[in-house]
Amino acid sequence: xIGKCSSCFMKVNGLPNVKTCREPVKDGLVIERQAGWISPxxxxxxxxxVELREIDVDVLVVGGGPAGLSAALKASEYGLDVAVVDEHxxxxxxxxxxxxxxxxxxxxxxxxxGFQIAEEYSKKLKSSEKIRVLTRSVVYGVxxxxxxxxxxxxxxxxxKPKVVVGSTGAAERYLDFLNNDLPGVVGAGGxxxxxNEYGVKPGESALVVGSGNVGLIVAYQLLQAGVxxxxxxxILPEVGGWFVHAAKVRRYGVPILLQHTxxxxxxxxxxxxxxxxxxxxxxxxxxxSEKRFKVDLVLLAVGLEPDTRFFxxxxxxxxxxxxxxxxxxLRTLDLETSVRNLYIAGDxxxxxxxxxxxMEGQIAALSAVSKLADRSKAGRAxxxxxxxxxxxxxxxxxxxxxxxxxxxxxxxxxxxxxxxxxRVTYPPRVSFG
Amino acid sequence: MGEAVKKLDNVVIxxxxxxxxxxxxxxxxxxxxxxxxxxxxxxxxxFGPCQGRSCIVLAARIFARASGKKIDEVLSNxxxxxxxxxxxxxxxxxxxxx
Numbered sequence: 001x002i003g004k005c006s007s008c009f010m011k012v013n014g015l016p017n018v019k020t021c022r023e024p025v026k027d028g029l030v031i032e033r034q035a036g037w038i039s040p041x042x043x044x045x046x047x048x049x050v051e052l053r054e055i056d057v058d059v060l061v062v063g064g065g066p067a068g069l070s071a072a073l074k075a076s077e078y079g080l081d082v083a084v085v086d087e088h089x090x091x092x093x094x095x096x097x098x099x100x101x102x103x104x105x106x107x108x109x110x111x112x113x114g115f116q117i118a119e120e121y122s123k124k125l126k127s128s129e130k131i132r133v134l135t136r137s138v139v140y141g142v143x144x145x146x147x148x149x150x151x152x153x154x155x156x157x158x159x160k161p162k163v164v165v166g167s168t169g170a171a172e173r174y175l176d177f178l179n180n181d182l183p184g185v186v187g188a189g190g191x192x193x194x195x196n197e198y199g200v201k202p203g204e205s206a207l208v209v210g211s212g213n214v215g216l217i218v219a220y221q222l223l224q225a226g227v228x229x230x231x232x233x234x235i236l237p238e239v240g241g242w243f244v245h246a247a248k249v250r251r252y253g254v255p256i257l258l259q260h261t262x263x264x265x266x267x268x269x270x271x272x273x274x275x276x277x278x279x280x281x282x283x284x285x286x287x288x289s290e291k292r293f294k295v296d297l298v299l300l301a302v303g304l305e306p307d308t309r310f311f312x313x314x315x316x317x318x319x320x321x322x323x324x325x326x327x328x329x330l331r332t333l334d335l336e337t338s339v340r341n342l343y344i345a346g347d348x349x350x351x352x353x354x355x356x357x358x359m360e361g362q363i364a365a366l367s368a369v370s371k372l373a374d375r376s377k378a379g380r381a382x383x384x385x386x387x388x389x390x391x392x393x394x395x396x397x398x399x400x401x402x403x404x405x406x407x408x409x410x411x412x413x414x415x416x417x418x419x420x421x422x423r424v425t426y427p428p429r430v431s432f433g
Numbered sequence: 434m435g436e437a438v439k440k441l442d443n444v445v446i447x448x449x450x451x452x453x454x455x456x457x458x459x460x461x462x463x464x465x466x467x468x469x470x471x472x473x474x475x476x477x478x479x480f481g482p483c484q485g486r487s488c489i490v491l492a493a494r495i496f497a498r499a500s501g502k503k504i505d506e507v508l509s510n511x512x513x514x515x516x517x518x519x520x521x522x523x524x525x526x527x528x529x530x531x
Contacts, residue, residue, distance in 0.1 A: 004483065005487045015521065139517070140515055141517055143515075149516075151521075171487065313515060327508060
């Protein structure tokens with residue numbers, strides 16, 4: 001869906017479990033379907049050899065979305081050496097598929113489209129001598145001595161960072177209903193990848209599940225691409241997203257069915273029909289209220305879950321936060337987790353939005369600078385960090401649309417003193433620095 | 434492979450990597466599995482190539498409802514081990530001599 005799940009796994013050139021959502025097309029590429037259990041092809045002879053490389057950096061940024069890119073840029077501005085690891089062949093994370101304009105003031109990219117922000121960051125990062133960008137590379141684990149394992153194209157990197165900024169983003173939520181594994185059931189973000197990033201029409205007619213901003217925006221984008229949107233269903237009694245996005249799809253006559261959910265999809269080999277059902281105030285289905293729509297796409301826009309597996313593996317103390325979408329690490333105001341020198345920024349720290357992700361990335365980077373740079377730079381970094389923190393918490397996040405995320409982030413933020421106590425009680429498995 | 438495709442008819446899938454269904458989870462709970470980590474090991478939830486990025490929260494919700502526990506309690510022992518993303522084994526068998 002957005003590069004996190006296994007929905008798009010196919011056999012590519014004999015290699016199973018390849019995420020085709022991020023695999024660029026090449027001459028001679030052999031792609032085979034994959035369903036159920038696969039047996040690894042032991043005869044697969046990939047002749048290219050593996051190079052082992054050790055890298056020492058000041059800051060390792062895991063994930064090149066808005067949070068990671070802003071962190072990398074900020075750290076480099078203060079003279080730190082940075083490596084950015086990203087799974088995709090292009091950096092920008094979810095910005096790459098955001099074709100809508102951002103709101104807000106110009107300093108925070110207001111008026112620009114998401115992919116343009118990604119391009120701007122990409123240019124700046126490439127022109128910096130302090131930043132090394134590893135695309136098509138994944139962090140697969142962290143090991144004793146604070147070593148981070150990264151697999152890139154034919155290269156196995158062992159990175160020894162002084163500081164790690166984990167900006168690992170989020171995964172789309174899946175939903176349990178009958179036949180939910182039929183091809184045609186897709187994440188809204190997955191459709192945005194296919195449609196907005198690669199320019200492929202994903203289907204002919206669609207039903208969107210969830211009326212948050214993602215659901216509303218993708219419904220509008222489907223209409224623009226010539227896909228009929230039969231309806232948007234929302235389990236809650238009110239529309240989740242902003243009025244401006246809801247108004248756009250309503251103008252096209254798309255019904256938004258409140259207090260409705262998906263009961264089942266049907267089809268032979270792929271989705272042909274979807275059945276929705278009304279729910280009561282306890283979210284129980286109301287018998288007899290079923291409606292069917294002929295569609296070939298069912299888009300799940302039912303929220304995101306922070307992808308915090310990297311932090312879990314490091315032994316960071318985690319907390320379940322319904323406001324933030326799942327398990328997230330506890331952190332200090334400057335975004336350091338209970339693993340010393342491991343910072344968190346962006347949606348991984350709790351689902352919010354790209355603009356707050358950018359600010360969080362800067363805060364994490366500036367805190368790193370205050371530890372690693374010489375005294376004059378450290379002082380300046382601290383001042384800048386305090387300014388951004390103040391603006392983020394006391395201005396930007398006071399917007400009513402961020403109230404829930406703000407409350408969630410308050411609940412998982414602890415003081416530095418409390419964090420020291422947590423480190424004694426729950427010593428992390430690794431340390432960086 | 435044919436069997437796996439047949440199994441996909443009229444079921445509610447929770448884990449797409451290992452084809453674990455809602456019924457598999459319910460049956461396991463009825464059998465007496467009362468710990469989420471045990472359930473994960475029994476059904477291989479989160480052991481597939483996506484490492485639980487789609488299934489864990491859905492499965493934890495079902496388990497919480499069935500056991501009367503809170504979701505944070507259910508997930509309190511949740512352990513993540515490397516590799517946290519699928520990587521080809523050849524990276525660990527070649528190049529080590531460098």
